[in-house]
Amino acid sequence: MDYEIVMPQLSASMEEGRLVNWKVHPGDSVKAGDVIAEVESDKAVMDVQSFKDGTVKELKVSEGESVPVGSVIAVLQTEGGKEAPEKEKKEEPEAVHEAPKSAPPKKEKPRKKEEAPESVVEELFGGASASKESKTGPTTEKRAAVSAGEASPKARALAAGYAIDIEALQKEGSLPLPAHEEDIKEWYLRRRFTPKALKLVRLYALDPAIFDKAGKIGEEDVEKYVKEHEIPLPKPVSTMKKAIISTVEEAAKKPVYHIFDRIDAALLKIYENRELTYTVWFLKLFAEAMMKHEGFRTTLKDEKLFVWPNASISLAIADGEDLYAAVFKDLNRKSVEEISAALAEMKRKIASKRVRPEDLAGSTFGLSNLGMTGIERFDAMINRDDSAIAAIGAEVDGRISVTLTVDHRVVNGLQAALFMESLKTLAVDRRFFERAKEGGD
Amino acid sequence: MLYREALNRAIDDVMRIDPDVVVLGEDVGLYGGSYRVTEGLVAKYGERRVIDTPIAELSIVGNAVGMAIGGLRPVAEIMTANFSLLAFDQIINHMSKYRYMSAGKITLPMVVRFPQGVSRQLAAQHSESYEQMLSAVPGLTVFAANDVNYAYHALKKAVLMDDPVIFIEHELLYNKKGDVDFNAELDPFKARIVKEGEDITIVSYLKMVDDVMASVGKIEESLKRSCEVIDLCSLNPVDYDTVAKSLKKTGRLVVVEEDHKTGGYGAQIVSNVCEELFYMLDAPPLRIAGEDVPIPYNRTLELLSIPTPDKIAEKITEWGRRNGL
Numbered sequence: 164m165d166y167e168i169v170m171p172q173l174s175a176s177m178e179e180g181r182l183v184n185w186k187v188h189p190g191d192s193v194k195a196g197d198v199i200a201e202v203e204s205d206k207a208v209m210d211v212q213s214f215k216d217g218t219v220k221e222l223k224v225s226e227g228e229s230v231p232v233g234s235v236i237a238v239l240q241t242e243g244g245k246e247a248p249e250k251e252k253k254e255e256p257e258a259v260h261e262a263p264k265s266a267p268p269k270k271e272k273p274r275k276k277e278e279a280p281e282s283v284v285e286e287l288f289g290g291a292s293a294s295k296e297s298k299t300g301p302t303t304e305k306r307a308a309v310s311a312g313e314a315s316p317k318a319r320a321l322a323a324g325y326a327i328d329i330e331a332l333q334k335e336g337s338l339p340l341p342a343h344e345e346d347i348k349e350w351y352l353r354r355r356f357t358p359k360a361l362k363l364v365r366l367y368a369l370d371p372a373i374f375d376k377a378g379k380i381g382e383e384d385v386e387k388y389v390k391e392h393e394i395p396l397p398k399p400v401s402t403m404k405k406a407i408i409s410t411v412e413e414a415a416k417k418p419v420y421h422i423f424d425r426i427d428a429a430l431l432k433i434y435e436n437r438e439l440t441y442t443v444w445f446l447k448l449f450a451e452a453m454m455k456h457e458g459f460r461t462t463l464k465d466e467k468l469f470v471w472p473n474a475s476i477s478l479a480i481a482d483g484e485d486l487y488a489a490v491f492k493d494l495n496r497k498s499v500e501e502i503s504a505a506l507a508e509m510k511r512k513i514a515s516k517r518v519r520p521e522d523l524a525g526s527t528f529g530l531s532n533l534g535m536t537g538i539e540r541f542d543a544m545i546n547r548d549d550s551a552i553a554a555i556g557a558e559v560d561g562r563i564s565v566t567l568t569v570d571h572r573v574v575n576g577l578q579a580a581l582f583m584e585s586l587k588t589l590a591v592d593r594r595f596f597e598r599a600k601e602g603g604d
Numbered sequence: 605m606l607y608r609e610a611l612n613r614a615i616d617d618v619m620r621i622d623p624d625v626v627v628l629g630e631d632v633g634l635y636g637g638s639y640r641v642t643e644g645l646v647a648k649y650g651e652r653r654v655i656d657t658p659i660a661e662l663s664i665v666g667n668a669v670g671m672a673i674g675g676l677r678p679v680a681e682i683m684t685a686n687f688s689l690l691a692f693d694q695i696i697n698h699m700s701k702y703r704y705m706s707a708g709k710i711t712l713p714m715v716v717r718f719p720q721g722v723s724r725q726l727a728a729q730h731s732e733s734y735e736q737m738l739s740a741v742p743g744l745t746v747f748a749a750n751d752v753n754y755a756y757h758a759l760k761k762a763v764l765m766d767d768p769v770i771f772i773e774h775e776l777l778y779n780k781k782g783d784v785d786f787n788a789e790l791d792p793f794k795a796r797i798v799k800e801g802e803d804i805t806i807v808s809y810l811k812m813v814d815d816v817m818a819s820v821g822k823i824e825e826s827l828k829r830s831c832e833v834i835d836l837c838s839l840n841p842v843d844y845d846t847v848a849k850s851l852k853k854t855g856r857l858v859v860v861e862e863d864h865k866t867g868g869y870g871a872q873i874v875s876n877v878c879e880e881l882f883y884m885l886d887a888p889p890l891r892i893a894g895e896d897v898p899i900p901y902n903r904t905l906e907l908l909s910i911p912t913p914d915k916i917a918e919k920i921t922e923w924g925r926r927n928g929l
Contacts, residue, residue, distance in 0.1 A: 234825055315928075317855045317886035343928035344855060344886045 166215050166239040170224075172232045173204040173520060180204050181229040181402050182236060191219045199237065205406035207487075207518035217241035229402065313341035321347045356380045367394050403485050410488075414544040418571045421542050422579045425562040426590045432558075434596045441563075442478070442532050443503045445555055447599045450474035450494030452585040453528055458574040459582060460527045462548050468573070477526035477546045478506075482513050488546040489513070490526040499599045524548075531555065540564040550574055607749070608778040610756040611641045611717075615679060618763045619649050622677060625763060628655040629664055629681030629717075638683050639719060639778045661687050665694035665716060672714040672768070673702065679763055684775070685720030686732045699768045700743030711766045715759070721811060721862055722910050723775040728898035731906075733863040735809075738770045739840040739872070746840040747792055748772040750813040752782025754837055757790035772839070774811040795843040797850070801830035803929065804920065805850040807873055808860040809836040816860050818913035819920070826917075827924045839869065847873070848881055855886030856927070858920055862910050865893035887927035892919050 170180045183201040187193055198210040199219070217239035224236045312330035314322065321344055322329050329347075332338040338346050352361055352371055356379070363385040364371055373388070374380045388394070400408075435441055453459045453474040460471045474495040477488040489509045494502060512518050529552035531543040536557075543554040543566070550573035556564035565586065569579045589595045605613070619625045627633075627642055633656040636643035646654040657664050661682060668678035682688040688695070695716065702710050718738075722731045739746050745767055749755035755773070762769040798813060799820065804827075808816045813835045820831050832850050836842060851857060857877055859870035874889045894910045 315855075315886040315888075316883045320883040339928070341928070345928065 164241045165220065166217060166241045167235045168199065168211070168213060168237040168239060170202065170230050170232050170234050170236050171211060173202070173207075173209050177204045177232055179229050179231045179402070182224045182226055183208055184226050185222055187219050187222075187237075189219050189221060193217060193219060193239065203402050203516075204520070205402050207403075207520070207523070208516035209519065211236075213239065215239060215241050311340070314338075314347075315341065315343050317344045318342045318347045325351050327351065354379075356385075357382060360385045363389070366396065368397055369394065401484075407486055410547055411544055413547065417545055419545060419568050420571055420576065422567040422569065422576070422583060423540070423564065424583050424587070425564050426587050428558045428561050428563045428590075430591060430593060430596055431563070432561075438503050439499050440503070440506075441534060441555075442530075443499055443506060444599075445530060445532060445553075446476055446478065446491055446494055446502050446506075447497075447499050448586060448589055448595075449476060449528065449530060449553060451589055451595065451599075452582055454495050455585050456578060456582045458578045459551055461550055461573050462527050463550065463570070463573050464548065471527050474528070475526045477523075477529045477549060479529065479531040479543070479546075480510065480513055485513075487513055487518060487523065488526070488529065489518070489522055490524060492525055498601060528552065534558065534563060540566060542566040542568050544568065545570060551579070605752060605782065605784050606778065607752050607755055607773075607780040607782065608639055608641050610752045610782070610784050611749075611759055611773070612643055612645070613784070614756045614759040615642065615763070616645060616648070618677075618760055619645065619653065622764070623653075624675065625677045625679065626653045626655065626671060627679045627681070628657050628668060628671075630657055630659055630683050632656060632681050637681065639773075639775070641717070641773075641778070642681070661689075661691035662694055665691040665699060668714050668716065669694055669698045669702070669712060672712040673710055677713045677763055679715045679717065681717045681719075683719070684726075684730050685718050685734045685772075686729050688716075688718060688734065691716075692737075695738075695744070695770075696741050700741045703767070704743060712768045713764075713766045715762045715769045715771050717759075718770060718772045719775050719778075720772060721774040721776065722894075722899055722906060725901055725903055725906060726775075727901040731899035733810075733861075733869075733894075735772055735839050736863060736867060736869040736872075738772075739869060743768070744840065745769045746772065746838070748809045748837065748839050750774075750777065750808075750810050750835050750837075751796060751798075752780060753784050753788065754790065754792070754796060754835075756784045756786075757788065758792035758837065761790075761792045772810065776811050777814075780814070793838045793841060793843060795846040796835040796837050797846065798833040798835050799831065801832035801854070803827075803829035803854050804831045804856045804858060804924070805834065805847070805854045806831050806858045806860060806920070807834045807836060807847060807870075809839060810862065812860045812862050812911060815911060815913045816916055819917035822913075822917035823920050823924075826921045827929050829924065829929055831920075836873075842873065842876070844876060844880070847877065848884075851877065851881055851884050855884055856924075856929075857885065857887075857889040858892065858923070859889065860892045860911055860916055862894050864896050865891060866896045868893045887923075887929075890920065890923045892916055 173180070181203040183203050185200050187199045193199060193213045194216050195214055197213050199213050200211045201208050202211050219237060220240045221238040223238065224230050230236065311333040314329050319329065327347060327350065329338060329342055332350065333340055333342065338350060355371065356364060359382040360380050363382060367389055374384060376384060431441060431444055435444060457470050460474060462469050473493040475490055475492045476494060477490045480487045480489050491502065491505055509522065512522065526546065526549055529543065529546040529549045531552060532555040533541055534555050534557040538556055539559055540556040541554050543552045545552045545568055551567055551569040554566040554568065567579055567583065615627060627645060631638055632642040633646040633651060633654045642654065664680050668680040671678040682691065699712060699714065702712050720733050735746060735748060738744060747758050747762060747769060749758055759771055762771050798817060806816050813833065816833055820833060824830055832854060834846060834850060857874065859873050861868055861870040863869050870891045870893055874891060877889060892911050897909055899909055900906050
């Protein structure tokens, strides 16, 4: 029985997925639960498991390719039903072995098989025609239907322009039968360009016709052209980048305002260390303030407001070009040590591209800390469903800048100002720091 | 809005602005039309303008021709295309030729509406398609409506045009939903690009456009190529410009029709493309059409006799694989 494995929907917004790499090859046997591939969704790279035992029959998608959710990516041959192909494969070589004298194992065989029809084709072209039909059976019938020189009208017109002799090239096997426009183009490009040059032409999406140099065009010719004509390198947009673009566009539509203030960093400086970084302390500090101001635990969806019982914060974590809004849940109930451990774990997940959709959902408030880079003050864009985000700058003269970007539909200016007031009070409250070390609530 | 409602609205709108417009046919008045296209019109415009006729197709079209000569704008309904055969003398010898025979002195501003095609188990004598015969008659304009918006605008324009128009509808489309942009300026002679694509041009019309659209996903998935789908809309004259523009891009033509394959309408499209655009073709054109049998009554056989989305997908995929895709 054939069992089809499809591109899974790994998040609600996922429409297509990119196959990052295959963990199996055709012919491998897999068990239910085995990871067969890694797939990049709009959010993260995740494993795809097989739900059945079987043998990999076919991989339908190549690595790096993006396909829509639900399309078949691989076919498994499962137990029961057609076992025949499996058996045939085993028996066939033995039968054939008798013919060649020194029987080199398996590998030789498929090659032999491919060679056979080719020589038949040559025979046909050589004029020997179909005299040996009985021996070669159905293959000849198929091949005999087309003879050298067959090409589509479009291919012919193109070949004429390039002065290409289709018939001669088909006889020597350089062009397929029948030839189509793409075959002629491909052949022409291979003749005009060195393989490396052709790669560059494709990379920069250049029109091959712009090169009028006689003789073979090399890598250096293409590079020269690119530099002289200032051709930009088209860069493929990753699924992650696409997701970031749409999230940010969504965020830009929110009616926001900004509130700016500085908080005293004296106690933060005392309590901060390698484990309990500024980021950890800020997560806890904001979580504490959020518990006092329910507006910052509120989300707006379909014109309805929802107030969440705990403080969950999405933290902006950049990994090269990728940007994650990693969510830390129920921070009000966690000690700073626990938060620190959670942060470390999240960073590990990001580095190994093992972030799961649930790691990126469920927050009501966001935090972006560029303070460690020395940026003094900036403002951030609100994450997906959050109602506000805080942008934390660097410490200057014992004070740290905090800019709140707030969705005015959810939280008004006075509420935001009071929230900021709570933050400032907590930041200078030694009891808060002690309590935070012990645990939550 | 439903397809039948769009047609109703089109007739209603022209009747309101032009008192010369009259509707005639079997059961178009009190009953509201077999497919409810003329529903409510008799109450609005009275029995002098919405006329129930006897079951006599020759006289329906004959009377319409007479009315048109006399200065009215008749919209005649043939209950189903098969019955139109009785009216073919009027359609071919009179409706299409009067303007020519009178050296242009007489115009025939009339429309004959043709519900046709394989519906659901109506059997051989109620399932025919006659676009191939009607398009072969010089002097007739032939429109075929798949799209709801097109149905509204094209029927309105057909009634207001001074030349005779055959307006073909498909019996399975009457309840198709769609939006009508009442303010649009639609050219009924222009083909409609239903979906843009790069590699295969699929030309179709009437209900088959929907079946093609239902098959396109599968085709694109298995061939990893994209399809451009064109709804011809006007079957005579044909908007070959739109077809040519698409073929320049794709180099590959598929025509899908419900009609029987031998002598079917799609042959004309393929023939024209081969004559005019031969050097643009990168694959032999493919025709997907109904089988050369009277349409069977049995539902299984009925579906076997005409293209379905599955068959369309299968045939195009197989043809693509054979031809370098």
